[in-house]
Amino acid sequence: MVDGWLTLTIALLAGISQAIGDSVILLFNRVRPAHFALGLVLSSLWFVLGLLIYALSLWLMIALLFGVEQQPGRVIVIVFLGSTPLLFGFLNMAATLGPYAGWALRFLGWLIVLVGVHLGWGFTIWQAFICTALARLLVELLSVAFGQPLDRISAWLWRTATGASIGMSVRGQRSLRTGEIQRSTILSFSTALSAQLFGDEAPAVSSSADRQTESG
Amino acid sequence: MPFGIVLLLAPLILVTVAGVLFLMACMAAALEPLLWWAGWSRRSAVNLLPFDSPTAALLEPDVDSYIVYLSGAGIMDPNQMEEKERQFIELLRARLPRSMLITDVFPYSATNNPQLGERRLARLWRYAWHARKARRRSFFQWLSVHAQQLRNSLQVAVSSDRRYGPILSYGVSQVVVAGLLRHGYRLGSDKPVILTALSGSGQISVGCVPILKRLLRRPIWIASIGGILTDDPGILETEHVYHLSGSLDNTQHMPRFFFPGVWPIFRQSAINRARRQGRITVFDVGPMKHMRQGDYMSRSATLPDGQRYVDKTIAVLTEVVARIEADAQVAMNRSEAATPDGWVSEPRVGLGLRSLREKAEGV
Numbered sequence: 001m002v003d004g005w006l007t008l009t010i011a012l013l014a015g016i017s018q019a020i021g022d023s024v025i026l027l028f029n030r031v032r033p034a035h036f037a038l039g040l041v042l043s044s045l046w047f048v049l050g051l052l053i054y055a056l057s058l059w060l061m062i063a064l065l066f067g068v069e070q071q072p073g074r075v076i077v078i079v080f081l082g083s084t085p086l087l088f089g090f091l092n093m094a095a096t097l098g099p100y101a102g103w104a105l106r107f108l109g110w111l112i113v114l115v116g117v118h119l120g121w122g123f124t125i126w127q128a129f130i131c132t133a134l135a136r137l138l139v140e141l142l143s144v145a146f147g148q149p150l151d152r153i154s155a156w157l158w159r160t161a162t163g164a165s166i167g168m169s170v171r172g173q174r175s176l177r178t179g180e181i182q183r184s185t186i187l188s189f190s191t192a193l194s195a196q197l198f199g200d201e202a203p204a205v206s207s208s209a210d211r212q213t214e215s216g
Numbered sequence: 217m218p219f220g221i222v223l224l225l226a227p228l229i230l231v232t233v234a235g236v237l238f239l240m241a242c243m244a245a246a247l248e249p250l251l252w253w254a255g256w257s258r259r260s261a262v263n264l265l266p267f268d269s270p271t272a273a274l275l276e277p278d279v280d281s282y283i284v285y286l287s288g289a290g291i292m293d294p295n296q297m298e299e300k301e302r303q304f305i306e307l308l309r310a311r312l313p314r315s316m317l318i319t320d321v322f323p324y325s326a327t328n329n330p331q332l333g334e335r336r337l338a339r340l341w342r343y344a345w346h347a348r349k350a351r352r353r354s355f356f357q358w359l360s361v362h363a364q365q366l367r368n369s370l371q372v373a374v375s376s377d378r379r380y381g382p383i384l385s386y387g388v389s390q391v392v393v394a395g396l397l398r399h400g401y402r403l404g405s406d407k408p409v410i411l412t413a414l415s416g417s418g419q420i421s422v423g424c425v426p427i428l429k430r431l432l433r434r435p436i437w438i439a440s441i442g443g444i445l446t447d448d449p450g451i452l453e454t455e456h457v458y459h460l461s462g463s464l465d466n467t468q469h470m471p472r473f474f475f476p477g478v479w480p481i482f483r484q485s486a487i488n489r490a491r492r493q494g495r496i497t498v499f500d501v502g503p504m505k506h507m508r509q510g511d512y513m514s515r516s517a518t519l520p521d522g523q524r525y526v527d528k529t530i531a532v533l534t535e536v537v538a539r540i541e542a543d544a545q546v547a548m549n550r551s552e553a554a555t556p557d558g559w560v561s562e563p564r565v566g567l568g569l570r571s572l573r574e575k576a577e578g579v
Contacts, residue, residue: 024246024379027254094242095373095380096474101239179378183449186382190389190430197393197431198403 004073007080011051014086015044021092021102025176028185029164039162046154047083053142055079058117058135065131068121078116082109143170245370246377249326249384258334276402280314280541281410283439284392286323288415289368290507292345293330294320304513304526311534318395323417324371326387328394331364372416375423376446376475382427385450388420389427396432403432408544410437410537415467415506418443422450422457429453437540439533441512442468442504445496447477449486457496458536460529462504462512499532501525 019040026039058079059072085108092102110132117128143150151169158168167173167181175181251257285308287294287301297305297319309317322330331341344364347357374380396409409432411421418440425436426449435455442465451457461468471478477485483492490496502519504510510517514525523531 024250027250027256028383030254033256088236091236091239091243093246094239095246095370095377097239097242097373098246098377177379179380179382182379182382186386187426187430189386190427193390194431194433198433 003077007077008048010087011048011080011083012044014083014089015047016040017087018047018089018092019043020090021098022173022177023093024182025167025173026162026164028176028182029162029166029168031162031164035162035164039158039164042157042161046157050139051079051083052076054135054139057138057142058113058131061131061135061138062117062121065134066121066123066127074120078113078120081116082113084112085109147171241366242370242373245367245374246380248371249374249380249387252326252387253383276405276407277316277400279316279407281408281537281544282316282318282396282399282401282405283308283312283410283412283537284321284395285317285319286321286411286413286417286421287319288417288507289324289365289372290415291322291324291330291368292341292364293332294322295330296332296345298348300513300515303515304530307526307530308533311530312537315537316399316401318392318399321388321391321395323388323413323420324368326384326391328388328391331367369416372419372444373474375420376448376471381423381448385420385423385427389424389431392424392428393431405434406544406548408437408540409434410439410540412439412441412533413443414441414512416444418459418468419446419448419471422446422448422454425450426453435544439536439540441529441533442506444468444471445478445487446471446475447482447485447487451490451495452486452493454490454495456540457490459496459498460501460512460532461498462501462506464503464510465506465512467506499536501528501532504529 022043023036026036031039055076055078056072059075062068062075085105088105089102091105092098094101114125114128114132117123117131118125121128123131147170151171155169155172158164158173162168166185167176172181248257285305287297291297291301305317305319322328324331329335332338332345335341340360341364343357344360347353347360348364350357353361371384375384392411397403401407401409409428411424411428413421418438421438421440421443422445425438428436436453437455438457440457440459442462443459444467445451445457445459476482478487479485480488482488487496501512502525504512504514504517504525510525512525512529517525519525519528
């Protein structure tokens with residue numbers, strides 16, 4: 001099982017690299033360096049767990065659609081191998097261009113899995129495509145079905161491990177990645193700072209900009 | 217390996233390595249405001265405002281507006297501007313004696329730490345500073361000058377990134393407010409605040425507007441001189457953007473390559489909505505370039521009517537400031553009658569600017 005350990009190492013490192021790319025999640029929470037490191041490890045484990053769920057759904061698809069029966073180990077190895085491009089996941093942190101780099105890396109990873117399924121089981125490219133796409137769909141359906149308990153568990157885990165409080169659920173982390181939480185948090189910080197500056201609770205400005213923004 | 221394959225692969229490898237290095241530079245750029253916010257940097261105080269400042273008790277200076285000048289990506293320290301920019305500021309000050317011009321804000325740092333300030337790469341930036349003055353530059357001097365501009369340009373990228381932009385903007389906004397207070401601005405003043413943004417600071421100023429509005433409880437105007445305007449949602453909170461555009465300035469159109477939101481097909485993007493709301497007015501100021509000879513501050517290049525480029529830029533800016541002051545006054549007078557504390561400004565302040573534009577073009 002050298003292959004297995006090697007690919008697991010790759011997946012864990014890719015998870016850490018991805019977490020560095022997403023470090024805004026931790027740094028926006030103003031965590032301490034030790035908690036930051038712990039957050040990276042936790043994030044890496046979470047990432048590997050996600051890969052495992054995807055691998056199992058891919059294995060299920062291969063078995064259900066094409067009647068190929070075998071141990072899931074081989075599928076897991078292929079999916080872990082597919083995380084190789086994500087060793088550069090830290091580039092996701094790059095300002096403005098980072099998300100594009102992230103998409104490119106994830107696309108490369110998916111291509112690796114596609115080719116792995118194509119070569120590993122002698123499927124045509126289209127068959128391999130259907131397997132990987134349906135497996136992804138299954139994972140998405142699972143996350144919808146079990147989204148809420150998963151959210152609670154992940155939020156609790158993150159809070160416990162890192163001491164962070166802002167946006168620690170799965171959904172919250174997604175909002176931190178898109179910047180929604182940063183914007184709303186900073187704006188409420190600004191309002192609070194303004195109250196401190198003015199020393200009262202005077203109403204905020206009402207201008208044409210507000211009215212037009214509200215009306216969309 | 218056959219020579220042909222090596223020849224084919226070499227450029228690909230070089231481009232990939234260059235791309236990865238560039239992305240790493242973009243990463244480093246994002247780290248600066250992030251580490252400041254997280255409290256990991258030496259300048260860890262997130263609140264930058266002088267709450268105990270005596271300026272609040274002082275009488276407000278007798279001016280009609282406050283203009284915060286935010287320089288382009290070439291700036292290293294607002295207190296050590298290049299001669300050309302310094303003269304531009306002096307001319308602007310002379311043409312706008314009733315405006316308080318604030319020029320000591322470095323918009324490419326959340327903590328107002330200029331490139332020539334206390335930094336890890338201070339030696340490199342000082343080298344670049346001297347290299348800029350050299351008549352003939354060596355390769356390393358040329359490289360350092362471009363690295364200096366790249367560093368500031370990447371802060372523009374940070375500002376436009378939804379993940380980091382609010383953090384950088386929060387710092388810069390506090391610096392702007394601190395600058396206003398230092399220059400006698402009284403909180404709650406009815407004098408309009410205008411961000412005059414050159415080049416990359418166009419995006420930075422747009423990013424700051426929502427925060428500044430909340431801090432000052434007043435509308436904010438932007439006068440952009442060839443400014444970089446992306447699809448930042450802050451533009452929808454800007455009272456009005458007056459954009460001075462040179463026909464030979466291609467750099468101002470750079471966002472088209474990196475921000476699909478500026479493409480007209482994305483009708484719901486912030487900048488396209490702002491355009492439809494009449495919130496942006498573009499002035500074609502003539503065949504001006506973005507920088508160097510023939511730019512907005514050029515004293516040697518002239519328009520067909522003999523007017524120097526710098527004079528044209530200042531003339532249009534003067535008109536813009538006059539218009540903003542008039543709009544602000546009208547809005548203030550009306551709101552005093554309606555609500556004692558609200559500052560309900562005129563809807564669509566930018567409307568009716570066709571005459572202004574024609575007037576400006578005729579200057």
